[in-house]
Amino acid sequence: MLDTFQALFQGFAVSFSLQNILACIAGVMVGTLTGVLPGIGVTGAMALLLPLSYGMDAIPATIMFAGIYYGAMYGGSTTSILVNLPGEAASVITCLDGNQMAKKGRAGAALSIAAIGSFIAGTLGLIGLTFCAPVLSRAALRFGPPEYFAISILGLVLLTNLTGQNAVKSFLMVLVGLMLSTVGVDSIAGITRMTFGVPSLMRGFEFGVVAMAVFGINDLFKTLVEPQEERVVGRVKFKELYPTKQEFQRSVGPIFRGTFLGFLIGLMPGPAGTLASFSSYSVEKKLSKHPEEFGQGAIEGVAGPESANNAASSAAMIPLLSLGLPFAPPAAMLLTGFIVHGITPGPTLINQHPDVFWGLVASMYIGNVFLIIINLPFVGVWASMLRTPANILMPIVMVITFTGAFATNNSITDMVVLLVLGIFAYFISKYGYSMAPLAVGIVLGTTIEKGLIQGMIICHGSVWELLTRPLSGAILWIALLLLAVTVFKPIKKLLANSKED
C-alpha cells in the first residue's frame, strides 16, 4: 500500500513536467471534442492522431492517447442533452432525460451534473485502478464466453422495460433491435446475413448510426412535422445555469451508484460503456421515489449513466494495463498507441516501465481535473445554443448528423440507414413504441450470439452444463427468476381483477 503511494507520487513527478502536462491537455481536449461530435468515435480520432505522435516521446504520447479515451466520455453527453443526438454510444441513454431537461430549460443543470458526475466517477475509477488493478484483472479473466452470454441475458431481462411504458411494446422493440444486430457478416463464421446484396451492409448496422437515427433524426422529424409550441427564449440567468441545491442532492446517490456499477461492468469485455450507462439508468429508475419522472427530465437519469460510463472507461484501463488485453475497440486503439512507442502493456509493464505506468496513472488524475475545468465553463456556451430558433438550429444539426454518419465508415450507405431508420423511428414512436429497448437489443445482440455459440462449445454442447457452471449458472438462474417474476406479476394482477368482477 505504502509502495503504491510512493510509486504514485513518483508518477506525479513524471506527469508534472511541462511536456507531459501539455500532452495531457491536448489529449483531453481532443477527447472532449470527439465526444461532442456525433459520428466521430474515440477509435477513429485516435487512429487519425496516431501519425502525429510518431515524433513524440513514449510517455507524453501515451498520456495523450489515454486523454482522448477518457476525455470522450465527458463530451458524449453534450449533444444528447442539447439536441437528443448521442455524441458517443455510451451516452445514448442520456438522451431520454437529458434532452427533456433541456426542453424544460434545465440544459445547464443537466450538463453540469454530467460533468461533475463524470469527474467523480473518473477519479474514483482511477483510485480503483491504482490500488487493485492486478487483482481485478485476474478476476475479470474468470469470465469466459458462457459468462458473457449469461450476463447479456440478465441485461436483456433487466433492461427490456427500461422506459417503463407498455411492456409488450418494449419487448417487441428489443426483438427488432436483436434482429437488426444480426445484419452483416457474423463474426464467428464469416457468413453474410440479410444484406440483400448490398456490399456495404456487410459490416452490419453501426450502433452509433442507429442511435443517431432513432433518437436524433426521429426528434428532428418530430420538430419538422409537428407544430411546435413557442420555445421560451428568455435569457437564462447565470445562477439558473447551474444545478439547484435540490438537483445536487438528488444526483449524489446516482453518481456514486453509477460509479460502482460502471466500474464493475467496465471490467467486462464488450460494449461496457454503453451497457454501464443503460444499467445505471435502470437501477436509478427502480430505486427512485418518483419513477414517473423518468423520461420527463429526471436529473437522476443523467447523473447515474454519465457517471457510469466514465467509471467504465477507467475500469477498462485495468485489463489493458495489467494484462495487455483490450476489451473494447477504443482500448485496442490505445494498445496500438502504446506499441508504436515501444511499450507493450501487460503483466510486465509495471516492472519494466514503472515511469510509464505510474506517469500515465498520475496523468489521468490530472486529466480528470482538467476535464472538469474545461467543461464547466462551456456549460453556458452550450446552453445558450438552445436559444437559436428551431428553424436555424435543426437544419444545422441535420447536416452534422449526416456528416457524422458518413464519417463513421466513409460510407454513403450509413447515411441511407440513418434516414430510413429515422423515418421508421418517427412513425413507430408515434404509436407509443420507445427507442431505448431497440438500442438495448442492438447492443446485446452480438454478445448474446457469440457468447451462446462459444459457450455451448466450451460446455460440450450441454445446456445443463451452461446452467450449472458456477458463474454462468448463477447469473442465468437469477435472470430466469427475474423473468418469472416479471411474467407472473401481470398474470397475478389479471387474476385478482377477475376475482373482483
Next chain:
Amino acid sequence: MLKKGYVLTMAAILVISSVTGCGNTKTDPQVSGTKQAQSYPSSEIKWLVPYTAGGSSDQMARLIAKYAKNYIGVDIVIENVGGGGGNVGLSQFVTTSNVNDGYNITSFNTTANLQPIYGTCDYDWLEELTPLALCVSIPIVVAVPGSSPFDTIEELIDYAKANPGSIQYGHAGIGSITNVAGEQFCLEAGIKMTAVPFGSGADALTAVMGSQIDVDVAALSEVLTYGQSGELKILALCTETVIESMPEVPTLVAKGYNVDQKVTQGIAAGKDTDQAYVEVLDEGLGKIINDENFQKELRDFGMDVEYLNASDFSSFLKEQREIFTSVVTDSGILDLVKEQTN
C-alpha cells in the same frame, strides 16, 4: 442577446463541421488514365485499406505511406473501409471506375486469399487484383496457458490422441487462417481437437489467458509478450524456421508435421493496371520495404518483414491458394461454412 447566441452557435457549428470534414473525408483529384509512364506517378496515390483504422494492416499501410514520398515520389493517402473481414472494402475497390489508373491500390492479406474458396464474397480477389508486393508475414503459433499441464507439443499431441475431441482450441473465426492452421495441425498429427470460434484473435487470447480454453492457435505478434513473461507457453511454431526472439520454440515442420502457415499482408492494384505503372509501384514499394528504418518501425508494431516482389508475390499467392483449398476441403472447414450458408 438572441443575436449573440445565434452567432456563437454558428461559430461552434462551423468549427465542428470543418473539423469533421477534414478529419475523415479525403477528396482526391480525379486522375485521368492516359498518363504516360514517364510522368507516372504525378499525383497522390489512394490506398483503400479494407480494414478499420488501427489494425495491423492499417498500421502497415500508414507506415508505407510515410515513406512513399521519398521512394515513389508522391504521397499515398489512406482510406479505411472496414467490415466484412475485408470484403466490403475490396468489393468497393474493384468496382471503383478508375481502379486501373495506377492511382488506386489496396491491401491483399491472407483472408483475401481464403474467402473466395468459401464463396462468401462476390469476387475472387486473386483474379480481380494485380499483386504488387508482400510486406509482412507473421508466423502462426500453438500456445497454452502458463498453468497448462502441457509443456511440450508432444505432450499435447499424446493427450489429444488418447482423448479425441476433449482439447478445445480457440481461433479467430470459422475459416480464418488460425482455424486453417489448427485444422492442418490436427490432420498432420492425426489428432482431433474441438475448435472454438472467436470473433477475433484478441477474444481468443483473452479466453486462453483465463484458461477458458486449452489451446490458442494465434498469430505470433498477439502472444509473443505473454510467451516471454510466462503467462502463456508457446509450444510450437507453424512455420519452417524458428524465430530469433524465442529460439527454443520448435517448429512443427521440424517435428515432422508439415504445417507452414502465416498471416501475410501485401499490396495490390486493380487487375488491368498498365504494366508500366505496376513496374514503377513494384520498384518503389520494394525500396520502401527494404529500407532499414522502415523495417525497424514495422518491428516496433510487432510485425516482421518478409518481402516478395510483384511476380514472386503472385506465385506465392497461387501456391498458397492451392494449399488452402486442400486443407479446408480435407479438414471439413469448407463443409462447415457451406452448411451454415445454406
